[in-house]
Amino acid sequence: MTARHFLLDTDLTSADQAAVLDLADALKARRRTPGPADRPLTGRSVALLFEKPSTRTRISFDVGVAELGGHPVVIDATSSHIGRGETIEDTAAVLSRYVDAIVVRTFAQERLERLAAASSVPVVNALSDHAHPCQALADLQTIRERRGSLAGLTLTYLGDGNNVAHSLLLAGTLAGMRIHVASPPGYEPFEQVVRHANEIGAATGGEALVMHDALEAAADADVLYTDVWASMGQEDESDSRSLVFQPYRLDEKAVEAARPDVLVMHCLPAHRELEIASAVIDGPHSVVFDQAENRLHAQKALLSLLLTEGADGAGGPR
Ligand code: CP
Numbered sequence: 348m349t350a351r352h353f354l355l356d357t358d359l360t361s362a363d364q365a366a367v368l369d370l371a372d373a374l375k376a377r378r379r380t381p382g383p384a385d386r387p388l389t390g391r392s393v394a395l396l397f398e399k400p401s402t403r404t405r406i407s408f409d410v411g412v413a414e415l416g417g418h419p420v421v422i423d424a425t426s427s428h429i430g431r432g433e434t435i436e437d438t439a440a441v442l443s444r445y446v447d448a449i450v451v452r453t454f455a456q457e458r459l460e461r462l463a464a465a466s467s468v469p470v471v472n473a474l475s476d477h478a479h480p481c482q483a484l485a486d487l488q489t490i491r492e493r494r495g496s497l498a499g500l501t502l503t504y505l506g507d508g509n510n511v512a513h514s515l516l517l518a519g520t521l522a523g524m525r526i527h528v529a530s531p532p533g534y535e536p537f538e539q540v541v542r543h544a545n546e547i548g549a550a551t552g553g554e555a556l557v558m559h560d561a562l563e564a565a566a567d568a569d570v571l572y573t574d575v576w577a578s579m580g581q582e583d584e585s586d587s588r589s590l591v592f593q594p595y596r597l598d599e600k601a602v603e604a605a606r607p608d609v610l611v612m613h614c615l616p617a618h619r620e621l622e623i624a625s626a627v628i629d630g631p632h633s634v635v636f637d638q639a640e641n642r643l644h645a646q647k648a649l650l651s652l653l654l655t656e657g658a659d660g661a662g663g664p665r
Contacts, residue, residue: 351658352463352470353649354456356480356517357543361551363652364487364521370648371488371641378644381414387651388417391447395421396438397473398429398453399579403615404473404481407642408450415647420446439465448654454580469653471646476580479510482614483518484649485641489634490570492641493610498523498552503568503605505529505561505595506622507588508536511574511614516544520553527556529564531591561595565604571632572612573597573622589621598624602632610634 348366350358359367374385393412397405405421412419424430429438435453439462442449448469453459456477463470472480491497502519504512508530516536519526526544528536535541535557544555558564565571576592577585602609611623611632619625628635653659 348652348656349658350653352466353480353653354459354463354470354472354475355478356483356514356521357547358480359521361521361523364484364518367484367645367648367652368488368491370651371484371644372492374647374651375641375644378414385414386416387655388412388415388447390416391654392418392420392445393650394442394446394449395419395473396429396442396449396451396453397421397423398451399474401452401473403639403642404452407639408473408646411643411647411650414643415651417447435462436465438462439470440467443467448650469657469659471649471653475510476578477510477513478517479514479614480518481642481646481649482511483514484645485638486515486572486612486614487518487522488641488645489612489638490610492637493634494569499525500569501525501527501567502570502572503527503529503564504572504574505564505597505601506573506592507534507576507578508557509574509578512536513540515572516540516555517547520544520548520551520555523548523551523553525554525556527558527564527568529558529561529595531595532559534591561601562604565601568605568609570610570612571597571601571605574614575616575618576622592622596622596624597627599626602627602630608632612638615639 348363395408409419443466450471450473452473456475459475512528516526541555548554576588613635
């Protein structure tokens, strides 16, 4: 792995991504019987900086760093000087003197990039307004453990063309998947992301397609995926979005339109009976809690490889 940071899915090559998924599977299999090689962060610390709320990401990184032998340091805006206006550059420079990697959940991708530019240690995107690449790694691990491989599978995402959709487009096409996104007009993923995903797909056999008819998009899907209709920071649009997104609900009709063995996915937290029907999230096709669990394994694999083989992976404390 040659990546220095993991700010966007495309910071990994297809081969890097496969290596992360392979190690994630191995770490998952021997989680209760780890060997010395499974603790590559021994003597190292990782800052977990959260400027937005989180359940899964925060806890899975906290537990994951500890399981890798490292020391996680959780920081949030309200209990640090970030929330009082200390610049992200100064914060990055200071944290770099204490820790061996910085995991960040923040707002604009540009803020994350500024933090990474000022950091002398690897930075990992734990969700920005633009992308959620750690989520996509866990999603791919979940699909691969059910289907054996990823290339050629069709994942249909119903709903908002948001950060999760962006990461699925980029990570999915890196893995050779067809990623179809059905969104209401005006809520599609960014054109530049779709174009980038198709450029990746030209080399991997993957494809990115934006559609507007949810049932047409669901037809023949191997995976049906959805996310909240109003992301963090869009809560004041919840009512208007609930109307616009109704036809994109992941419900029994969408499941019936897909392949008989379709996997149902949601990155959580879910609004039951809004973007996904309770009968579907709790039904036989759902793998949502495997997805949530795999956040732990995929992120442990990512941190292991980034800190031992990545551009800054000196293999020991600085
Ligand atoms: N899926 C996800 O990122 O969940 P959290 O917001 O709880 O971290």
